[in-house]
Amino acid sequence: MSKKIRTEAVDELFEAVLSLKDKEECYKFFEDVCTVNELLSLSQRFEVAKMLTEKKTYMDIAEKTGASTATISRVNRSLIYGNDGYEMVFTRLNK
Numbered sequence: 001m002s003k004k005i006r007t008e009a010v011d012e013l014f015e016a017v018l019s020l021k022d023k024e025e026c027y028k029f030f031e032d033v034c035t036v037n038e039l040l041s042l043s044q045r046f047e048v049a050k051m052l053t054e055k056k057t058y059m060d061i062a063e064k065t066g067a068s069t070a071t072i073s074r075v076n077r078s079l080i081y082g083n084d085g086y087e088m089v090f091t092r093l094n095k
Helices: 008-018 023-033 036-053 058-065 069-081 085-093
Strands: none
Touching: 008 023, 023 036, 036 058, 036 069, 036 085, 058 069, 069 085
């Protein structure tokens, strides 16, 4: 993880997220913290990552999610060169 984002403020944000108990609390918190577009962008990237791990084509992903090929490419780079965060979460969700 980039040292630039490891700040006290980010730590506090993550602690706040970890304190959420269910999906309804997530909706309440994230609707306050994020704009609608920010939240939709995050969920789009998550869906793109999921589809990439399912070996879907860029064309299929763009068509289903509305993501640009640039966004799909950035998410793909995260999957290949990132910190394995997507993989960790997908593994947990598939259990």
